[in-house]
Amino acid sequence: MSDNEQLNRRGFLNAGLLATGGVAGWLSGCDQAPQSSAPKDRKPLDKRFTYDVSEYEKVDPAQLLFSEAGQIPTGLQTATCLAIGADDLLYVGGDQVIKVFGKDGQPRSAITLGEQPRAVVAAEQGRVFVAFKDHFEAFDAAGKSLLKSAALDAKAHLTGIAVAGEAVFVADAGNREVIRFEAQGQIAGRFGKLGGGDGNPGFIVPSPYFHLLAGADGLLWVANPGRHQVQAYMLEGKFELGWGQPAMCAEGFCGCCNPAYFARLPDGRFVTSEKGLVRIKVYDAKGKFLGMVAGHQQLVKHEQTLPVYRVACDSAGRVLALDPTTGNIRIFVPKENEPQRTQR
């Protein structure tokens, strides 16, 4: 540096201040100094702050009307639906396929699908109807596609399918309504939407659990989970009756929205499946609680992954429950005839 280029005092001070400010800014940009841990004298929360429904997970042994008689492994990674057809053939959906098993648990055939099935039902003449997210498809016994409905709107989220004669009904959890299709796959009507002006109580479907089945009594039975009811409708969509009430105890349907699924035994009794408190129960044809098929502790292996069991009943009065965590079908038989165990 020459004598002529001597640093003047103002320039020196400016540079120093800028540097000081920079260092201060850098430090203030740091996170807070490390904190060790919460104060040692802090008391743990008492039981008022703990959510506990364990007392409802227990089942009175006297209420257990069924016992487990075996399991059928389906080999599905993601098992999504279950139905029983003629000759007690079992139809299990998942992994973009419908697998068919005999009542002895032996695999019979399979129908390859283009996407994940959401619900399945077996109809007369060996036909199989499969609901996907926004449409359904019908197949013959050999797995050949017979019919594909038009896709519903983008909000559609089908979770149930039933067949009564030539009419096909789907439960749309996304739009919270039941849609009736004609034999050729055209929409013939819709009902059940809250405030839909059809005089019905309206379906309350907080989560994608919205099941239905066509009964031998000529009625369409639909789960209305937000109202904690199983409801019956005429096939044209007129509300007839409903039963069920919210309760954590065994007699009622637990939580915000149940039952998730249901089926009917050959004598007309209902078998219901609940989520949250995982339990499968039996009600008579008028909705009076009779007992349990299996309780939470029997059905749940790991509390972090609570399963929701699809249920179906065969002509022998067995209850078949699809365990989505293992992909196995669990077989429950009435305790009064608790004979041979089905195993493969």
Place this chain on the structure above:
Amino acid sequence: MKRRTFFSGLARVAAVLGLGGLAGRLARRAQAGHTVWQIDPWKCTSCGKCATECVLELSAVKCVQFYDICGYCDFCTGYFEPQPNKLNTGAENQLCPTGAINRKFIEDPYYEYSINEPLCVGCAKCVKGCTLFGNGSFHLQIRHDRCLNCNECSIAKACPVQAISRVPAGKPYLFKTLEGKK
């Protein structure tokens, strides 16, 4: 020294110092990438430790309501005791021990639930009730108007499932969207 000269010098010092500070802070953030602590709601098991492990007396963790997936249930299992006497706002029917959840009628049969954050202690009792039976719209989040953003989060250390990690400050909350589900 004249008074005018003194004040103009002072202003110059402050301006240069401030400019340097700003540049330093920006440089720091640009270099490190600013992050904050947050809870992954898909990993959280509602164990209750968030309420007691925070360095703050009243935890920075609060229940938040993610309305997009709320069912607006009449019988909300995050709001009501498992077996309430009636579905009304009576204190004996409420699940939250501090009364931090508000219930508001929308239209039959729907109700809206919101969190009164100053009353919430982050115990996750309601989160567990909602997640067990419902869609899990109630979940815990670290609220950044309270969080000290410690270098080492004491709740993260105590979390049994490592649900707490650093996330970009530009996206400080993690909600239960399907995209976030592992």
